[in-house]
Amino acid sequence: MANIKDIAKLAGVSISTVSYALNGSSKVTAVTAARIKAIAKELHYVPNAAARNLKRQETKIIGVFLTNFSGSFYGDLLQGIKEGLNQSGYDLIVCSSKQSHRLLPQRMIDGAIILDETFSSEELLEYANQGHKVVVMDRDLDHKNINQVHLDNKAGATLAMEHLIELGHRKLYVVTGTIGSFDSRQRIQAVKQTVGRNPDMQYIEIAGDFTKSAGVLAGKQITQEYSGPAAVFCLNDEMAIGIYEYLLTTNIRIGVDIHLIGFDNIEVAQYTQPRLATIDYSKRKWGVLASEQLLKLIAGIEVEPEHIYVTLIKGKSMGAVPIIN
């Protein structure tokens, strides 16, 4: 592990000259700079990040925090974030687990992008109070060191609701997300608004938690109570897949007896048969926007909270109710 001292000794110059040479300062002759660089290369010199970070008071690393690594959900999102950051010379690291929260307050990263329920909002506000920069994608937080980029949940849920109402559905199950989840709450709120405008609708809420197994459970419950066509709005695709999978084991037909619509348009959604109706949005763009917001926050540029637009994807999993005369 060579350091600038070693190089200085070998080159017969002082460490500051080495530092200047390696950082391309014009304060040093082209010849000595070349000589120093040659020696550095030969010694396989790599600057020590800890020392440099300590001096510069920044790491040029941004952390993205996820509740977990599973689910095909995050691929494009992370890709988007990475693109945004790399362009500006920042590196991206992805973290998941309570103990890695420390990376932010300990200043191992210059900022954080949060999509992680294991952070409490109090915790985030405290970090923000200490001057740490944060972008949240999964909650609503007002602080000068926090920016937010949200999905347009209200629009998405409303699109889904209007679609199924248009298809004639009047009996509706809604499988909710984790209690306390921002996205879940916003979606439920929009659902209730739409239901409120359609007084002839029967509305049944099933508590879920965004996981596939919650979907399976919901599927069981719905099957047991089955008494004619019903629409099921799962607040994410993962749970819709759970229901789908469960219904395959019964003789209830999806898109005929039970009608399904999800949210997120995850990859598997297109492989189900019939195709899962769902709400789509650009996960990549969501990520790009989040990274941009964080970089602006770090640079001290003020920004407005932003929204990601959503669209309806129709699928045979959500069919029309036959009109009964």
Place this chain on the structure above:
Amino acid sequence: MANIKDIAKLAGVSISTVSYALNGSSKVTAVTAARIKAIAKELHYVPNAAARNLKRQETKIIGVFLTNFSGSFYGDLLQGIKEGLNQSGYDLIVCSSKQSHRLLPQRMIDGAIILDETFSSEELLEYANQGHKVVVMDRDLDHKNINQVHLDNKAGATLAMEHLIELGHRKLYVVTGTIGSFDSRQRIQAVKQTVGRNPDMQYIEIAGDFTKSAGVLAGKQITQEYSGPAAVFCLNDEMAIGIYEYLLTTNIRIGVDIHLIGFDNIEVAQYTQPRLATIDYSKRKWGVLASEQLLKLIAGIEVEPEHIYVTLIKGKSMGAVPIIN
């Protein structure tokens, strides 16, 4: 951003006393320690990682490097790695991109787990030569600072081959992975061995790259050449899904006309209809093992390279060839 100096000033003690107190040394009275801790908490003191890393010459962070973030492939694997590491007080960060390679030589991480084709083996060997600790999961590298944990590719490919031969198949397509991929090469080798033992087999290789779109292309080619039942062994599930998806748009029936088997048992494999036959293994265990190997490497404990065992998962995508008399 309070530091120990601030605390020392407020507590009326020296910085070394503060350091001892905060690190729970017995060299300091319980009362002063308590007083110092109280002040630290009040100031929201958090030790600066850069300074600590610089002094300690370690970061207690391990980096996992992936070629990309997409694909539902990595969830369980990362979960396994994380569990292994967290137990030993290490944090996990996940990286992807050429520029983040720097984290290893710059000593921002104490070691790396590689599942990333963007690292050349030469690059890894150079890091190893500099004393950096690495575990590789995607290649074969012999160095005292590198450990390896591989899938039993040979066994997996052989299982797949024996299965399809047993079902009567004599015409075989193999869709390969990325050229130069260790897993792909090992699997092809096993395939060729089995083919060699069955001289009546017709063997056609289609170059792929482990992506779904490569599968779609392969599907097209196979369809064009179609002249009776054939088995297709895709060297990963992702490509098998590509073929599956393409065949759905044709009137060729999977498991009847074209018989498919993949490798990995990714999540979507169970949603295809008919179910995709594939080779399964515990991705979580693979991760746990990799983290254990890395920690041992760091601790200076010698270990043997390890293998992950694989099993065959049958599926209706791979049916029997009707016996023609």
Place this chain on the structure above:
DNA sequence: TTGTAAGCGTTATCAG
């Protein structure tokens, strides 16, 4: 153009 030296925030050795 190059060298000296201070400082980033910790930890740890050595005196007191």
Place this chain on the structure above:
DNA sequence: CTGATAACGCTTACAA
């Protein structure tokens, strides 16, 4: 039990 002080490796005024 507590306090100076050096050291970790680097950057950067300031001096020569």
